[in-house]
Amino acid sequence: MRREVVKAAAWGVVVTLLLASLIVLGSRNLSHFDAALVAYTFAVLFATFGLTYRYAMWLQRPPTALYWKRGWQVFFKRGYRARNIGNWFKHIFNDIVLNRFIWSRDRLRGLTHWLIMWGCILAVAITFPLVFGWLHFESLPERPEWYRVFFFGFPTFSFPSGSIFGFVIFHGLVWASFLVIAGVMLAMRRRMREEGAVALQLFAEDFLPLILLFSVSLTGLMLTASYTWMKGYAYDFLAIVHAITVIFTFLWLPFGKFFHIFQRPAQLGVRFYKDVGQHEEAAICRRCQQPFTSRMHVEDLIRVEAELGYRYEINAPGVEHYQWICPPCRRVLFALAQGKLWQGRRGGVDLGVAPPSPPAYVNPAIGEGPLGQEDKNNFHA
């Protein structure tokens, strides 16, 4: 068996055992564990193994391994720590809480993702502690109509079970499913109407997650409808259908689109990497002598490309590696190489009268040439 597979499997086992121990501990030796939810617990434990395994495999790919390491190194880099901690809160708020970058893509997409994300977060925050036995309710001995909330076996606040607050708490999953269903409807609408999405989407990657989220939310709502308005009609059947949809979703977590939930926070590390890189030495293009990205980034890419088996080394004096050539000069080289092939047949006069000027966008407007500030820096726009 390959070394990285063994390593990833070992991580999977360790993290799964850790969660299992926390379940035993948090439910006080399973005394508050609801045996009816045992299938959910095992599905979560399987998903934990699968997610950790995939995450560990992903981290061992050469580019990911390097950026994982660099992300931590630049975060703790001397002289940047206070600034990085401040930026960490800023990025968490803007990227993860508000999803600002998704709203920038399209307002409706931003709203869609926001609804699905917050619906899922709310549902997970309620169900996981319940399934693990970390959360349970007890009536107060002196006031039986009041409930006390116990978390991890510790008593916390109490409230009257018939109050509006109690209604809101006990129907938390209903509110979560409203959010998710609204988000799924918007996402489905886009996937059926937008030609760009229609051309690129795949069933397993793009539709299955939406179908799963919809099924979980709908069957969950049907359970509530059954015991609230239909005297428990078909409750057992609905409970099994709901369990199947939820367990399948858990089992699918490590394989499909849902993995981005765990992969995506890596963009925080990238933000620190780019931020520190901007304040450090820039890379200078060895053809046009213009600065583009950070020197650190070019050197890291040279390492990654070598590990991947690419051989972009160049013998030309003063160049060493193709990675030291900026992207605009690469485009120009492409045209010059073609021009050289046609020399003598299509004109052929060398125009090297003045010193060559750096390549420049014909149309440097944002969206037509560069797409943002980073492109402006990397493409000298």
Place this chain on the structure above:
Amino acid sequence: MPVPQRMEFFIDLGRCIGCQACVQACTECDTHKGQSMIQLDYLDRANSTQTVPVICMHCDSPTCAEVCPADAIKKTEDGVVQTARKPRCIACNNCVLACPFGVPKMNTPMNLMMKCDMCYDRTSVGLKPMCASVCPSQALFFGTREEIERLRPRSKPVNRFQFGGQIITTKVKMLAPKDTPADAVDITAAMYQPTIGQNILEEMLLEI
């Protein structure tokens, strides 16, 4: 649906007249509305008005995808290297800096790499990419091998390019003179090449 195998993309950079029609048409594409994926540069503005339109060459072994730490760039079975998958791209810029042809762009506010996907919404249903459908000098040409042989009898499509010690083979073909040797076109050999004057109107546009 995959892009039909008989339809190929041919580029002839020397024919570009810098009209920017491709830049504008590209923004109409449904997969990246309002953003142009064409890279249109002046080669050497101090000495020449020559422009170079670069689109994704769709490499057989795409460096952009290999260096992506998020595994966000995928190649479809028809050889088209797709733009970054939105849920995965972490906007690290690796692809932008590693692409040997300098193609990908970074949309900073969206935290997303974007690149030419050969207008997949169009080509996958048998239509021409936006840029090729508007290019007046046909520097960007999308059609069959028979069409290009009939239209450019002096040219031959090549798709092997050398960058230092690395040879890259691409789905998109560049047009070279008919008698070009079969070896890969050495791109980095042009490192200190001066810009070459070309008589576009007489010698090229009247070729057909």
